[in-house]
Amino acid sequence: MTLSSSSSPSPDGPRGLSILGSTGSIGTQTLEVVRLFPDRFDVRALTCGANVELLAEQVREFRPATVAVGTDAAAEELRDRLDGVADAVDVQVGEDGLCKTATRADLDVVMAAVVGFAGLRPVLAALKAGKTVALANKETMVVGGALVQDTLEAHDDARLLPVDSEHSAILQCLVGESAQSVEEVVLTASGGPFRTRAADTFREITVDEALDHPNWSMGPKITIDSATMMNKGLEVIEAKWLFDLEVDQVRVLVHPQSIVHSMVMFTDGAVKAQLGVPDMKVPIQYALSVPDRWAAPHERLDWGEVTRLDFERPDTDKFPCLRLAFEALDTGGTAPAVLNAANEAAVDRFLDEHISFLDIPRCIEQALAAHSHTVSPTLDEVAAADRAARRHVQELAAAPSN
Secondary structure, X not given: OOOOOOOOOOOOOOEEEEEEOOOOHHHHHHHHHHHHOOOOEEEEEEEOOOOHHHHHHHHHHHOOOEEEEOOHHHHHHHHHHXXXXXXXXXXXXXXXXHHHHOXXXXXXXXXXXXXXXXXXXXXXXHHHOOOEEEEOOHHHHHHHHHHHHHHHHHOOOOEEEEOOHHHHHHHHHHOOOOHHHEEEEEEEEOOHHHOOXXXXXXXXXXXXXXXXXXXXXXXXXXXXXXHHOHHHHHHHHHHHHHOOOOHHHEEEEEOOOOOEEEEEEEOOOOEEEEEOOOOOHHHHHHHXXXXXXXXXXXXXXXXXXXXXXXOEOOOOOOOHHHHHHHHHHHHOOOHHHHHHHHHHHHHHHHHOOOOOOOHHHHHHHHHHHHOOOXXXXXXXXXHHHHHHHHHHHHHHHOOOOO
């Protein structure tokens, strides 16, 4: 397996922590966990793209030694906002800055919560530096799974732990089990806000409707991905690399209650499932504490309220993004990178109201059809495929279908 269900003992003293993407949904919830355990963590680095106002508040509270932001202008604004403490903080910029905040010598754990392709290089840098990476950036494994696997194999001291609730659930189900005993994994999906909506009305879906998730509180990009079910498709590809699975060993079931987060079926027919309320702080904390479990006041399941658990097969005609993800995984090479880049670009255009909801899968499918796939890509080739797919979607989005 690329990642093992067993883990090293917890280090003595506070763990040096870097949070890549500290102002996003996962980043802010990670800091909520840190507040619960102030003696267990020393926040050494924080990063954001553009939300400098919130980052400045976090810096004043947690006093990291290093921060990174997306642009020089954001760096200048941050220094102005940190008047009085700016001299104590090393402000980095751009991708190089992200990599520096992921590789500091005093770090034990890197929470990788940067959205999209931008998370790949800092994750690779952290692993090469022997860090434990808590991975909340599924796109890293989607576009660079083979590169991450090679890096882990070359650096025995590096570890990768999933933060996504579904992959955390699989990890927890695998504790004490051998990789050879796994027959299949089942990723559960809420079905998003349009599970029961008639497909012939999808053309009229608005951005506000797509951002109204019934169960989870997430950032806008991942929320749209849930609405199209691309989020589950990306998780399928991520699961393949995290747990060294074949395509036919990964199944998706729609589970609207979002209580069963994922399941593992073993070769003797037994099934393990991990259950809990839809709260990302639980998998975040598990990734930071594994192999231990720390007592915390997170919300508990109320068994008096759990009256039923429903499961159904996903409708890939209604939600073609899931089908496209399986096809890209089966093709391999740069195909998943194209899938991811085209999706990111199309979601951006949808959020900007330049294309319709139905145009998202249309753009992705056409970008995949236009791309000449490389079987065993280098990082540069993955990046080139990413750029080409984004350009292709921009061209398509200029004249969306009616």
